[in-house]
Amino acid sequence: MRLADKAIVVTGAAHGIGRAYSERLASEGASVALLDIDAKRNEEVAEGINKDGGKAVAITTDVRDFARFRSAVDQAAKAFGKLTGIVNNAGMLNVVPITRCNFEDIPDAEWDESFRLNTKSAWYGCKAAVPHLRANKSGSIVNIGSSTIFRGVPTRAHYVAAKAALIGFNRTIARELGADYIRVNLVCPGSTLSEENPSQETVAMREAVVKTRCLPRLERPADLVGTIAFLQSDDSAFTTGQTFLVDGGSAFH
Ligand SMILES: NC(=O)c1ccc[n+]([C@@H]2O[C@H](COP(=O)([O-])OP(=O)(O)OC[C@H]3O[C@@H](n4cnc5c(N)ncnc54)[C@H](O)[C@@H]3O)[C@@H](O)[C@H]2O)c1
Numbered sequence: 001m002r003l004a005d006k007a008i009v010v011t012g013a014a015h016g017i018g019r020a021y022s023e024r025l026a027s028e029g030a031s032v033a034l035l036d037i038d039a040k041r042n043e044e045v046a047e048g049i050n051k052d053g054g055k056a057v058a059i060t061t062d063v064r065d066f067a068r069f070r071s072a073v074d075q076a077a078k079a080f081g082k083l084t085g086i087v088n089n090a091g092m093l094n095v096v097p098i099t100r101c102n103f104e105d106i107p108d109a110e111w112d113e114s115f116r117l118n119t120k121s122a123w124y125g126c127k128a129a130v131p132h133l134r135a136n137k138s139g140s141i142v143n144i145g146s147s148t149i150f151r152g153v154p155t156r157a158h159y160v161a162a163k164a165a166l167i168g169f170n171r172t173i174a175r176e177l178g179a180d181y182i183r184v185n186l187v188c189p190g191s192t193l194s195e196e197n198p199s200q201e202t203v204a205m206r207e208a209v210v211k212t213r214c215l216p217r218l219e220r221p222a223d224l225v226g227t228i229a230f231l232q233s234d235d236s237a238f239t240t241g242q243t244f245l246v247d248g249g250s251a252f253h
Helices: 016-027 039-051 066-080 108-136 157-180 200-207 222-232
Strands: 007-011 031-036 055-060 085-088 139-144 182-189 243-246
Touching: 007 016, 007 066, 007 108, 016 031, 016 039, 016 055, 016 085, 016 222, 031 039, 031 066, 039 055, 055 066, 066 108, 085 108, 085 222, 108 139, 108 157, 108 182, 139 157, 139 222, 157 182, 182 222, 222 243
Parallel strands: 007 031, 007 085, 031 055, 085 139, 139 182, 182 243
Antiparallel strands: none
């Protein structure tokens, strides 16, 4: 299997798209450490993977707390004997919802929280993973942005700004880490039906984007997992500093 020699941390693995990433990486043979703030659901996802013949451990953490995040990554590396990659997926959306309003009305604390959860946690994840990756002189870091960066979607300026910051961050650390053959890429999902029990209103919100796409249908977590598996595999060994927009061709960059 393509990822048989890989040991990968996925954050925000208990729900939505992060769960789909974890299940796909495990199905391609990777050992996967699921890091999430929701301990119960995280355990259930890990159990499901292990029952299906995959290899997963669930580790409860809060990616906003560097000491806890680093200790969770260290625990994952210890459990698997190494670490080959991380997917910094935890962010705002459903479990930690975004207030959708015009930019003047964004609650002050939520602006800061958006940067804390969507941007600073990725920095923390990279800092926690890099010592383990450096030890092997290789590794793959994937951070998660959003197609909203390229589309300028109204009513969530704090979310879009926090995700957009990851482009510059990624390009910078790709240059800093390249000498150690550690790759850093950004994946930007389009509006994805990741909600577990979506209301009709949510489905309608997700469907509204369909008309902007070259490929005119709903996006689901399954549409994103192949790109993540590719970036965690040796098939992408010479790819770094790049931004992958996986949104059915809604935006171009
Ligand atoms: N769904 C979309 O349309 C879409 C589009 C573009 C980008 N994204 C991004 O993709 C990622 C996943 O999105 P989703 O729709 O699955 O979101 P989601 O809200 O359904 O899932 C987020 C996961 O992160 C976990 N989490 C939240 N705060 C945490 C913390 N402090 N520490 C550890 N774990 C924490 C949650 O428990 C959950 O498992 C996010 O970064 C999101 O911003 C989503």
